[in-house]
Amino acid sequence: MSDILSLTAVELAKAIKAGTYTAVDAMQAVLDQIDQTESTVHAYVTIDREKALAKAAQAQKKIESGELTGPLAGVPFAIKDNMCTEGMLTTCSSKILSNFVPTFSSEAVLNLEKAGAVIIGKTNMDEFAMGSTTETSYYGVTRNPRNTEHVPGGSSGGSAAAVAANECFAALGSDTGGSIRQPASYCGVVGLKPTYGTVSRYGLIAYGSSLDQIGPLCKDVTDCATILETIASHDPKDSTSMKREDTNFTEALVQDVKGLKIGIPKSYFGEGLQEDVKKAVLAVADKLKELGAEVEEFDLQHVKYAIPTYYTIADAEASSNLERFDGVKYGYRAQDAEELHRMYKKSRSEGFGPEVKRRIMLGSFVLSSGYYDAYYLKALRVKALIKKSFDDAFAKYDIILGPVAPTTAPKLGCSLSNPMQMYLGDIYTISVNLAGLPGISVPCGVDAKGLPIGVQLIGDCFAEKKLIRAAYTYEQAAKEVQ
Amino acid sequence: MANVISDETIEYVGILAKLDLSDDEKEQAKKDLEEMLDYIDELSELDTTGVEPMSHVFPVNNVFREDVVVNGDDSDNILKNAPEEKDNMFLVPKTFD
Numbered sequence: 001m002s003d004i005l006s007l008t009a010v011e012l013a014k015a016i017k018a019g020t021y022t023a024v025d026a027m028q029a030v031l032d033q034i035d036q037t038e039s040t041v042h043a044y045v046t047i048d049r050e051k052a053l054a055k056a057a058q059a060q061k062k063i064e065s066g067e068l069t070g071p072l073a074g075v076p077f078a079i080k081d082n083m084c085t086e087g088m089l090t091t092c093s094s095k096i097l098s099n100f101v102p103t104f105s106s107e108a109v110l111n112l113e114k115a116g117a118v119i120i121g122k123t124n125m126d127e128f129a130m131g132s133t134t135e136t137s138y139y140g141v142t143r144n145p146r147n148t149e150h151v152p153g154g155s156s157g158g159s160a161a162a163v164a165a166n167e168c169f170a171a172l173g174s175d176t177g178g179s180i181r182q183p184a185s186y187c188g189v190v191g192l193k194p195t196y197g198t199v200s201r202y203g204l205i206a207y208g209s210s211l212d213q214i215g216p217l218c219k220d221v222t223d224c225a226t227i228l229e230t231i232a233s234h235d236p237k238d239s240t241s242m243k244r245e246d247t248n249f250t251e252a253l254v255q256d257v258k259g260l261k262i263g264i265p266k267s268y269f270g271e272g273l274q275e276d277v278k279k280a281v282l283a284v285a286d287k288l289k290e291l292g293a294e295v296e297e298f299d300l301q302h303v304k305y306a307i308p309t310y311y312t313i314a315d316a317e318a319s320s321n322l323e324r325f326d327g328v329k330y331g332y333r334a335q336d337a338e339e340l341h342r343m344y345k346k347s348r349s350e351g352f353g354p355e356v357k358r359r360i361m362l363g364s365f366v367l368s369s370g371y372y373d374a375y376y377l378k379a380l381r382v383k384a385l386i387k388k389s390f391d392d393a394f395a396k397y398d399i400i401l402g403p404v405a406p407t408t409a410p411k412l413g414c415s416l417s418n419p420m421q422m423y424l425g426d427i428y429t430i431s432v433n434l435a436g437l438p439g440i441s442v443p444c445g446v447d448a449k450g451l452p453i454g455v456q457l458i459g460d461c462f463a464e465k466k467l468i469r470a471a472y473t474y475e476q477a478a479k480e481v482q
Numbered sequence: 483m484a485n486v487i488s489d490e491t492i493e494y495v496g497i498l499a500k501l502d503l504s505d506d507e508k509e510q511a512k513k514d515l516e517e518m519l520d521y522i523d524e525l526s527e528l529d530t531t532g533v534e535p536m537s538h539v540f541p542v543n544n545v546f547r548e549d550v551v552v553n554g555d556d557s558d559n560i561l562k563n564a565p566e567e568k569d570n571m572f573l574v575p576k577t578f579d
Contacts, residue, residue: 210537210539242542
């Protein structure tokens with residue numbers, strides 16, 4: 001039974017269809033694994049064993065009757081705790097939502113469930129997805145399964161850790177400034193942030209609405225393409241959802257990069273990049289070149305402005321989005337506040353953690369009258385310049401290749417004391433969100449301490465297929481070497 | 483150019499943010515805001531004259547749909563999440579005397 005856990009999500013669904021295992025076997029194997037490792041890793045905020053096993057049994061029946069035939073039927077999934085799940089606690093890893101049980105499920109989760117995937121539970125994250133280490137969670141830290149002294153990354157750290165620890169077969173995360181790609185890189189799994197608007201945000205508790213996208217964290221590129229194909233949909237309930245005709249992403253699982261033009265931004269390999277990371281990432285470029293891609297260095301403009309632009313826009317949107325947490329309709333309400341306005345303030349002050357308050361304060365400031373033009377509108381103008389820089393790059397290249405993060409996973413407890421330093425770690429991932437682009441993180445080796453390294457491939461809007469083709473080609477070639 | 487955040491500004495932002503900060507939190511918030519604003523000020527190096535603010539990366543606007551109820555009445559379940567409720571309504575502390 002132990003080798004069932006070594007299967008990918010797609011392999012597992014095939015094995016279930018073939019009758020080698022049942023969906024219940026798969027769920028039981030995952031729950032047994034959780035019994036072994038969860039006390040150390042702490043990837044989950046909520047696990048609903050009974051419901052998971054009951055739903056797995058239902059899925060098995062539907063698979064046997066031929067009602068469910070898709071490539072993810074019967075596969076146990078973990079969901080980041082900022083996606084609403086009907087009847088299952090959804091906390092955003094915050095005290096303020098410690099008792100919130102949604103009455104509906106987010107569209108991405110529904111799409112997975114329609115395909116026969118079975119939800120195990122909800123994964124830990126940085127509070128309201130604000131952080132890069134999963135250490136700002138109200139419910140305690142998650143540890144990196146590859147080395148438990150280190151963080152799993154964030155904010156989708158629980159999802160990445162659950163996949164890496166075999167506590168699920170695949171997971172959903174969300175990415176506002178790198179929150180899927182960076183934990184995927186730190187935990188040695190595959191993670192993809194789709195083009196803005198590809199996956200419905202309906203039911204995703206908003207952080208920075210113009211930047212947030214849901215995407216997969218999983219064991220390999222095939223799972224990644226399959227999950228993306230399943231969750232992508234045009235949803236009238238999300239007005240930023242795009243109508244795409246080209247969501248048959250698994251068609252791009254082809255080993256061929258001949259003639260693919262890959263650009264390497266010189267500034268992504270400068271000061272502050274860990275030597276091991278640099279070497280491993282450049283080795284991927286060499287490999288792709290050997291396989292027929294054309295690789296060249298270039299100057300990507302405006303890179304250094306991405307972080308201040310991002311934190312202005314994301315925090316402005318967050319301060320507005322998080323106004324809804326007021327202790328009236330759901331969530332935490334402070335006791336003994338005698339007047340309505342006092343109750344709002346007290347509930348929010350007791351319910352939010354320090355990082356969330358920090359971002360709400362900055363966001364409120366940059367939106368306040370007198371500063372709105374100088375900060376918020378300025379950032380939106382620079383965003384346009386950053387988008388233009390990428391447009392110029394994609395006029396010449398199919399893909400941009402670089403690191404996901406400047407270092408491998410830091411040790412637990414080292415990041416939060418200096419938020420500014422932590423924000424700087426987002427340098428390679430956040431401009432992708434500002435420009436609405438797709439980006440994938442693929443494992444490409446380990447550093448001297450054995451910690452995973454990820455390579456990031458960035459595509460033009462709607463060019464996920466190119467990313468998947470290049471990532472798949474690299475992954476298969478790397479397998480042959482082993 | 484170093485930004486200086488006054489006590490009054492922190493009070494004002496606290497009101498906008500609907501947050502009650504302790505004295506220690508206020509001092510920390512001042513420091514954090516000053517540090518972030520110094521950093522954000524780097525953007526002023528860039529000449530953005532004539533550049534339109536970009537709120538959405540794709541040229542889509544005015545996305546409409548018919549305003550029809552599709553999810554039915556779920557008030558019983560919704561009220562289960564309410565900190566306090568009375569007669570099928572959300573109950574809040576008094577708003578005025």
